[in-house]
Structure formats: structure tokens, C-alpha cells
Amino acid sequence: MHESTKDHAALAALFNKDEERVNWHDETLWWIRQKRDKNVHQLPEWEALREAASQIKFNVLSNLHDYLLQFEKNATANGVQVHWAADAKEHNEIVHRLLQEHKVDRMVKSKSMLTEECGLNEYLAEQGVEVIDSDLGERIVQLAKEPPSHIVLPCIHKKKEEIGDLFHQYLGTPANVADPQFLTEAARQHLRDVFLTRRAALTGVNFAVAETGEFVVCTNEGNADMGAHLADVHIASMGIEKLIPERKHLGIFLRLLTRSATGQPITTYSSHFKKPRKETPIHIILVDNGRSVQLGRKEFRNSLKCIRCGACMNTCPVYRRSGGHSYHTAVAGPIGSILAPNLDMKKYKDLPFASTLCGSCSNVCPVKIDIHDQLYKWRQELVKEGYTPAAKTISMKLMAQTLSSPTLYNAAGKSGRFVLKHVPFLVNNKLNPWYKEREMPEAPKESFREWYKRRDA
Amino acid sequence: MKVGLFIPCYVDQFYPNAAIATLQLLEKFGVEVTYPLSQTCCGQPMANSGYEHLTKGCNELFIKNFESFDYIVAPSGSCVLHVREHLHDAANEEAATVLRHKVYELTSFLTDILQVKELNARFPHRVGMHQSCHGQRGLKLSQMSELVAEPFSKPGSLLKMVKDLDLIELGRTDECCGFGGTFCVTEEAVSAKMGKDRVADHLHHGAEYITGVDMSCLMHMEGILKRAGSKVKVIHIAEILNAE
Ligand code: SF4
Numbered sequence: 185m186h187e188s189t190k191d192h193a194a195l196a197a198l199f200n201k202d203e204e205r206v207n208w209h210d211e212t213l214w215w216i217r218q219k220r221d222k223n224v225h226q227l228p229e230w231e232a233l234r235e236a237a238s239q240i241k242f243n244v245l246s247n248l249h250d251y252l253l254q255f256e257k258n259a260t261a262n263g264v265q266v267h268w269a270a271d272a273k274e275h276n277e278i279v280h281r282l283l284q285e286h287k288v289d290r291m292v293k294s295k296s297m298l299t300e301e302c303g304l305n306e307y308l309a310e311q312g313v314e315v316i317d318s319d320l321g322e323r324i325v326q327l328a329k330e331p332p333s334h335i336v337l338p339c340i341h342k343k344k345e346e347i348g349d350l351f352h353q354y355l356g357t358p359a360n361v362a363d364p365q366f367l368t369e370a371a372r373q374h375l376r377d378v379f380l381t382r383r384a385a386l387t388g389v390n391f392a393v394a395e396t397g398e399f400v401v402c403t404n405e406g407n408a409d410m411g412a413h414l415a416d417v418h419i420a421s422m423g424i425e426k427l428i429p430e431r432k433h434l435g436i437f438l439r440l441l442t443r444s445a446t447g448q449p450i451t452t453y454s455s456h457f458k459k460p461r462k463e464t465p466i467h468i469i470l471v472d473n474g475r476s477v478q479l480g481r482k483e484f485r486n487s488l489k490c491i492r493c494g495a496c497m498n499t500c501p502v503y504r505r506s507g508g509h510s511y512h513t514a515v516a517g518p519i520g521s522i523l524a525p526n527l528d529m530k531k532y533k534d535l536p537f538a539s540t541l542c543g544s545c546s547n548v549c550p551v552k553i554d555i556h557d558q559l560y561k562w563r564q565e566l567v568k569e570g571y572t573p574a575a576k577t578i579s580m581k582l583m584a585q586t587l588s589s590p591t592l593y594n595a596a597g598k599s600g601r602f603v604l605k606h607v608p609f610l611v612n613n614k615l616n617p618w619y620k621e622r623e624m625p626e627a628p629k630e631s632f633r634e635w636y637k638r639r640d641a
Numbered sequence: 642m643k644v645g646l647f648i649p650c651y652v653d654q655f656y657p658n659a660a661i662a663t664l665q666l667l668e669k670f671g672v673e674v675t676y677p678l679s680q681t682c683c684g685q686p687m688a689n690s691g692y693e694h695l696t697k698g699c700n701e702l703f704i705k706n707f708e709s710f711d712y713i714v715a716p717s718g719s720c721v722l723h724v725r726e727h728l729h730d731a732a733n734e735e736a737a738t739v740l741r742h743k744v745y746e747l748t749s750f751l752t753d754i755l756q757v758k759e760l761n762a763r764f765p766h767r768v769g770m771h772q773s774c775h776g777q778r779g780l781k782l783s784q785m786s787e788l789v790a791e792p793f794s795k796p797g798s799l800l801k802m803v804k805d806l807d808l809i810e811l812g813r814t815d816e817c818c819g820f821g822g823t824f825c826v827t828e829e830a831v832s833a834k835m836g837k838d839r840v841a842d843h844l845h846h847g848a849e850y851i852t853g854v855d856m857s858c859l860m861h862m863e864g865i866l867k868r869a870g871s872k873v874k875v876i877h878i879a880e881i882l883n884a885e
Contacts, residue, residue, distance in 0.1 A: 197830035206834060214813070221786065230789040499787065501817045505834050538828060540821030540835075541689065543778035547787035563691035572691060580692045587687075588698020590679035617826045621833035622864030625655040632648055632657035636664075636676050 191534035196506035209341060210504040216337075217498045219447025220548070227443075237436050238552035241489035244427050245479060251394040251427045252470065258397025259468060262459045269471045272302035278469050279304060279386065279419055280311050286417050288313075288384040294401070294408035295319040296388030297335050297492055298421050298471060300514040304386075315386075316378050318407040320371050327354045333508025335515055336445045336494035341507050375407070385411030389422035389468070390454075390491070391437055395430040398458035399468065402441060402451040409455050420457065420468045424475050425488040437491060440550035444495040478526045483561045487522045489551040496545035496555055502538060511535060518545035522558040525566065533571040536562035645710035646676040647744070649683070649717050649856070656856050659877035663716040663747055666883045670755050674714075677706040685723040689822045693727060700728055704736050712754065713744040716879050718776020718854045721746040725780070746780055747879055748796040748854055757799065764884045765805035769848035770797060771839065771862070772815040773855035782854065786815050796854055796878055803881060809846045816842075820861035836865045844873060851875045 190198075200206055224230045244251055256266045269275035275298075283291060291308070293299065293315050305315045305326075317326045321338035325331065327350045332338030339347070348362035357370045387408040392399040399420060401408040412418040428434065442448040460466040479485050497503045497517030508516035513524040513532060521535035536559045545555040566572060586592045618624065630638075644667060648660045667674045683703060684696030703724065707713045715721050724744045730737040751757045776782045776796075783794035800808055819825070819835025826832075840862050843851050851866075851873065853859055859875040866873050 193828045193830070196828060200830040200834055203834070210838070225789055227789065501819065501835050502828070502831050505831050505838075537691075537824070540774065540817050540819060540824050540832075542774035542817035542821075544774075544785075544787060544815075544817070547778065547785050560689070563689070564693050565691075567691035568694070576690070577692075580687055580690060580695055584684075584687055584692070584695035584698060587682045587684065588702055590681060590702070593681045617829035618864065620829055621868060622836070622861065623867035625651075625860050625863065627655055628657055630657060632653045632660035633676075633678070635657055635661060637678070 190512075192506065192510050192512070192538040193534065195510035195512065196502075196538070199507045199510055200505070206505050208343070209507060212340060213498045213504045216446060217495075217548075220444060220495060220498065221447075223443045223447040223449065227439075233436055233440055234550055234552050237440055237491075237550055238489060240428060240433050240436065241551050244429065245425070245485060245488055248424065248427070248479065251429060252424060254394040255392055255397055255427060256470075258395070259399075260397070262397045264397065264458075264460060264466045264468055267467060267469045269469050269473070271473045272471075275302050275421060275469055275471045275473065276304050276307040279421070280308060280313065282417065282419055282467055283308075283313055283384055286384060288382075288417070290314045290316075290382055291384040291386060292316050292318050292378050292382040292411040292415065293386040294388065294403060294411055295322055295338075296386065296421055297332075297515055298388060298423050298473075299386065300332060302421075302471070302473065304421075316375075316382070318375055318378065318405075318411055319403070320368065320375075320405060320407075323371060323375070324350060327351075331509070331514065333516065334494060334497055335492050335517075336497075341509070375410075379410045379414050382411070382414070383416045384419065385415035385417070386419045386421060387412055389420050389426050390441070391434060392422055392427050392468075393429075393431050393434065394427050396458065398431075398456050399426075400434065400438075401455050401457065402438070402453065403455075404446075404448075404452045406453045409453060412455075412457070416464055418457070418460070418464065418466045420466065421471060422468065424470050424472055425490075441491055441493050444493040444548065444550040474527045478523070481526070483565075484522065484526065484558055486553055487519065487526075487555075487558060489553050490519055490523075491551055492519075493550055495548040495550065499544045499548045500539075501542065501544070502540065506538070511538070518555045518559070519553070522555060522562060525562050529566060529569060529571055533566050536560075536566060642671075643673050643675070643709075643711045645707045645713045646674050647680060647683070647707065647713050647715035647720065648676065649715065649720050650681065651860070652716065652856050655860065656877065659716050659856055659879055662877065662879035662883040663714070666747075666751075666879055667714065669761075669883075670751075670757065672755070675710070680706050683720045683723050684727070685720060686822060688723060688727055696727070697730075700730050700737065701733075703728060704730055704733060704740055707740060707744075708736055711743065712750065713740065714747055714750045715744070716747045716854070716877060717856065718746045718773050718780050718782060719857060722775040722779035746776055746782065746854060748799055749780065749782055751799060751882075752795045757802075760799065760802040760882055762802070762882055762884050763804040763806075764881045766849045767807045767809055767847050768800065768850045768852055768881065769809050769811060769843035769846065770794075770800065770878075771818060771843075771851055771853035771858055773853050773858045774815075774817050776854045777815055783815070799882055800852075800878070803884070806881070809843070809848055811846055812842045818858045818861055820858045822857075825861060832861075833865070836861050840865050840869075840871075840873075844871070848873055850881075852878045852881055854878055 324339040333341040351357040524532035684699035818839040819832040863875040
């Protein structure tokens with residue numbers, strides 16, 4: 185995982201040193217947001233789909249314990265081996281144990297944000313197990329020794345020339361070749377070899393159906409299937425919130441997922457896994473890692489409806505201009521900013537403030553998570569828990585006191601004095617960050633209050 | 642009809658013309674307007690920073706100042722949204738609830754309560770309309786580009802009644818300008834970049850004026866325009882609707 189002592193504002197400021205790159209990043213993601221708009225506007229029932237998905241997920245969250253047991257029962261009956269992991273550590277250890285049982289020290293892995301969240305690759309590397317990510321974007325950031333910067337588009341922060349350089353260095357493509365088709369073909373050849381030689385495959389899970397005990401993995405590259413079908417053992421890691429009650433609900437989610445994510449009508453591959461083939465076991469690991477704590481937080485449980493489509497990132501004007509790495513957590517952007525403080529308030533205390541609360545995220549979210557309201561609520565929570573600097577608290581108290589009392593507010597004769605001294609963006613002092621790229625508003629001769637009093641006199 | 646005028650503190654100090662235009666506009670439509678002199682602030686700067694628990698005094702004062710009016714009107718979507726969502730008073734919750742329902746942002750007060758169909762205004766300029774997020778997505782003053790739903794715009798419908806006004810199209814109709822309250826200083830780099838990009842969209846489409854329902858967003862964009870030495874001006878929508 186991305187270890188950093190800098191907060192979002194500092195990392196975003198670094199990202200903004202290269203304005204041209206910021207423009208490129210913003211426009212690339214905005215283009216995806218537009219693709220999404222174009223696509224969803226073709227479905228008159230779009231808002232009804234979102235509402236249905238949201239209601240289904242609410243039902244799941246309210247009855248999670250029952251659905252989990254139902255899923256375990258049905259999956260077990262199908263011959264799948266079910267494991268429970270309370271946290272990241274337990275999850276990683278289970279994966280390692282399974283690999284040891286199969287005497288495997290090289291594994292292929294398709295996209296799974298959960299394993300990013302758990303730091304699985306690093307853990308397995310320490311145990312001497314090599315993991316190769318088979319999603320093209322993930323493979324690219326893996327070669328670059330960077331974490332993904334986006335949950336759906338892991339290497340969206342990389343330009344094709346940079347990818348060409350990486351491939352030249354690691355996969356032996358000719359220097360200075362950045363043609364996407366050529367590079368994709370090179371990756372395909374490289375990964376083909378990986379698929380053929382790895383005897384264990386790990387995949388994520390997009391949806392698990394309680395009614396049938398099956399799970400569905402969505403990819404555009406077919407890499408989950410390639411890995412799982414060619415290996416001797418298939419391990420699937422899923423967060424416990426990934427459940428849906430019945431198979432008939434799947435259609436709603438599949439219609440929402442990729443339209444929201446990339447503006448495609450559906451993922452290229454939506455693969456169902458139900459019964460293992462003979463001699464090739466399937467293991468599924470149900471991971472909690474803070475989810476049941478979040479479920480217990482009334483104000484924030486709603487965030488567990490997330491289906492990881494990434495639409496809230498693509499639309500977020502702050503994400504587009506600060507880059508995924510500025511969030512210093514596995515799941516970046518607006519949704520990451522309401523999930524991460526649940527895991528570690530101290531470390532992620534900055535994230536709920538990395539937003540203007542514009543609300544665009546909540547509007548694109550296919551499961552209608554009130555993301556921006558939760559950001560607001562996390563701010564209140566973080567202050568209550570004492571995670572804000574003492575100086576800020578003192579100035580806020582002073583502000584509150586003055587604004588509660590017209591006498592204090594007007595004490596200095598001109599109330600503007602207070603505004604000028606204490607409203608952060610108006611502090612009339614050249615050290616105010618406002619000045620860096622903006623001029624101060626000019627105070628006119630007469631305030632409205634003065635005009636009004638004069639008029640009434 | 643008795644209306645209490647609520648003017649955000651920074652508008653009072655820096656943009657009195659927006660407040661004067663609001664008052665005059667309401668009076669043109671026969672409304673009796675009073676500006677209670679003991680008003681201070683809606684409490685939003687504290688609340689959005691995570692200190693909502695410190696806004697008790699502000700809330701009590703707000704209720705005291707505005708309780709007696711039929712409606713409360715403010716030329717700001719952001720402050721109105723804050724009052725609508727967060728005005729509470731444990732000792733006087735009934736009054737708080739009533740107030741939450743009778744506070745209006747200016748343009749929606751004109752379209753929804755006064756049902757204005759005609760304006761005697763003229764503004765012969767090319768104007769870009771900035772959709773401030775709290776007004777648009779919070780108060781639903783205009784349809785939002787993310788949703789699959791019928792388009793409408795309350796401020797837009799009023800601008801259409803203004804003679805000789807040329808309302809320009811934008812590349813991104815409702816992207817945030819990056820002001821965000823304290824965000825504009827705590828996240829200076831991203832905030833300024835967002836502002837620059839928003840301004841560039843208006844300039845690219847030939848705006849002479851950038852208008853909107855929230856002076857705070859306009860102040861942010863004005864700061865950027867001025868730094869760039871641009872002649873393009875920001876103007877609160879009340880001033881356009883009141884222009885003769
Ligand atoms: S919060 Fe909503 S929009 Fe964001 S990734 Fe999750 S499902 Fe998608």
C-alpha cells in the first residue's frame with residue numbers, strides 16, 4: 185500500500201506542479217464521465233434501476249448475517265470451500281496457507297481491490313510467493329512498483345509513452361514505442377505465458393448470489409477466466425458486502441455496473457462460478473476487515489452498498505485534478521474518503537476534507553450512496569474524536585462565540601473587521617494561501633448594512 | 642407578504658450591490674422587505690469544517706431574527722441549503738422546523754413563491770451562468786447533468802426574461818468551481834486549478850460576465866479573473882434581474 189506522511193492537500197499540490205498533466209488527467213476522466221452520460225441517457229429507466237439497486241443493497245445490509253449463512257450453505261453444497269477472514273491479516277494468511285497446501289509459489293491474480301486493501305501482494309512477496317497481476321492496468325502499475333490510482337482504471341495516471349518505457353524495460357519491447365495496440369499485444373504474449381505456467385489463480389468477486397451460492401466476476405479482458413480455468417486451484421476473495429439475495433437481481437447490477445464505470449453497456453466477460461471442476465478446487469474467502477464496524481455506524485453503513493464502479497472518481501472534480509495517489513489509500517476518490525476513515529481515523533483524517541461537497545458523486549452513484557453527505561458527517565465525527573489541530577478548534581470556537589452574539593459581532597463598529605480577520609478565505613494577509621493564484625475582493629466604501637441604515641434613516 | 646432578508650456576511654462587506662439588488666427586486670414585486678440588523682451568519686463555515694456542534698448560538702440567533710417573517714430570502718444557495726439542512730434548536734425545534742421550510746434562495750423564491758413570469762430588465766451582454774453546486778444539487782435549482790431527468794433551470798428561466806441578454810453555452814454545464822468554503826485555502830492547489838478551469842470554459846465561450854446565485858463561487862472566480870488581468874466580470878444574478 186501507498187505509505188506516505190503527506191496529506192491529501194500536500195500530495196495534490198505536488199500533482200499540480202505539472203499543470204499540463206493535470207489537464208490531461210482531468211480530460212481523460214471527464215471523457216469517461218461523458219461516455220457514461222451518453223450511455224445512461226439511452227435508458228429511460230436509469231433512475232429506476234438505481235433506486236432498485238439501492239433498495240436491494242439496503243435489504244442485503246439489513247439481513248447480511250442471514251444472507252452470508254445462506255451463501256455459505258449453498259456454496260458449500262456446490263462443492264466450494266468457504267473460509268472466513270476477520271481482517272486483512274487473516275485473509276492473507278488463508279491465501280498463503282492454501283498456496284502452501286498446493287505447493288505453489290507463483291500465482292496469477294485478476295483485479296481485486298480487496299487484495300489491495302489487504303496488502304496481499306506485499307505479504308506474499310515476504311513469504312517468497314510471486315504474484316503477477318493479470319489485469320493489464322494492474323500489471324502496468326505492478327511493473328512500475330506503484331499502487332493502482334483508480335479502482336477500475338488502475339493506471340489511468342500513466343501516459344502511453346510511460347507505459348511504452350516500462351514495457352521496454354521489463355518486457356523487451358523496442359524503445360520509444362507507444363502504440364497502444366502494439367503494447368497490448370506485447371502484454372498479451374507476456375501474460376499468456378503467465379496463464380499457462382501458474383498453477384494457482386486468485387480472482388476478486390463482483391457479486392455473490394446467496395440463493396445459489398455462485399459468484400460473478402466481471403472483467404473486460406477475460407483475464408479472470410483465463411487464470412481460473414488454467415490453474416489447479418482457484419481462490420476468490422470477497423468482501424462480505426458483495427452479496428445479492430437472488431440471481432434475478434443480478435441483471436439490475438450488471439446493467440448498472442459498466443455503464444457507470446466506463447460507459448459500456450455491459451462488461452465483456454461476466455463469468456459465473458458455481459461448481460468446481462473435478463480436481464480443481466474453488467476456495468472463497470469471505471472478508472470482513474472493518475465492514476461489520478462500518479455496518480454498525482448508522483450514519484455510514486450506507487457506504488457498504490458500493491459496487492466499486494469508480495463513477496464517483498471519474499466525476500469528482502477534485503479527484504480528476506489531484507490524482508488517485510493523493511488519497512494515499514487503496515480505494516481513492518469520494519468513496520475511498522468515506523471508507524478509509526472507518527479503517528483508520530488518524531491516518532485518513534484528511535480525506536473527508538478533500539472535497540468541495542459539490543455532490544456530483546452522489547448523483548452518479550449507481551447504488552445511490554449519499555457520498556457527499558457522508559463526507560460532511562465524517563468531518564463532524566473526526567472533530568468530535570479530536571483529530572483536528574488545536575489551533576483550528578480554538579479559532580472555530582472564537583468564531584462561533586462571535587457569530588452567536590450581535591454585540592460582539594458589531595463590537596468593533598464595523599462588523600467587517602471580524603469577517604476580515606476570521607473568515608479563512610478572507611483573511612486579509614498576504615500569507616493567506618488564497619493569494620497564491622487569486623486576488624482578494626476589494627471592500628467597497630459602504631457595506632450593505634451601512635447602506636440599509638442610511639436608507640432607513 | 643413580509644420577508645426577512647438574510648445577507649451572508651461576506652456579501653454585506655464586499656458585494657453590497659448584490660444585496661441591494663436583491664432588496665430592490667423583491668420590493669418591485671410588492672414584497673415588504675426587512676433586513677434584521679442583529680443577523681450575523683448561518684453557521685455554515687463552522688459546520689462544513691466539522692464543527693456543527695458549535696453552531697447552537699448561531700442557530701438560536703437566526704431563529705430569533707427571522708421567526709416573525711412569512712419567508713426568509715437570501716441571495717445565496719449555499720447559506721440557504723445550510724439552514725434548510727442543519728437549522729435545529731433543541732429548546733425550540735418547532736420554530737426551527739418552520740423556519741427550515743420558509744427559507745428561500747432568491748431565484749427559487751421568485752419562480753416558486755412569487756411565480757414571476759415577466760421581468761422589466763435589460764442586460765445587453767454575453768453572460769455565462771455558473772451553476773453553484775449547493776444551489777443546483779442541494780436545492781435543486783436546476784436539473785443536474787448526472788441524472789436522467791427532464792431539464793429545467795429556475796435561474797435560467799429568469800435570465801431568459803431579461804431583454805437583450807445572450808446566455809452562452811458551456812463545455813461543462815455544472816462542474817464545481819472549487820471554492821468549497823475553507824477548501825479554497827486548505828486545498829489551495831486543487832481549488833485554484835478548478836477555478837481556473839471553470840473560468841476558462843466561460844472565457845472560451847465568449848462570456849463578458851459570469852453570473853450565478855452564489856457570490857462565494859463568483860468571488861473565487863473573480864479572484865482568478867483579476868489575477869489573469871481579464872476584463873471579464875462577475876455579477877450576482879440579482880443585479881442582472883434588477884438591471885434596467
Ligand atoms: S460509491 Fe457508488 S459511484 Fe463510487 S465506486 Fe461505489 S458504487 Fe461506484
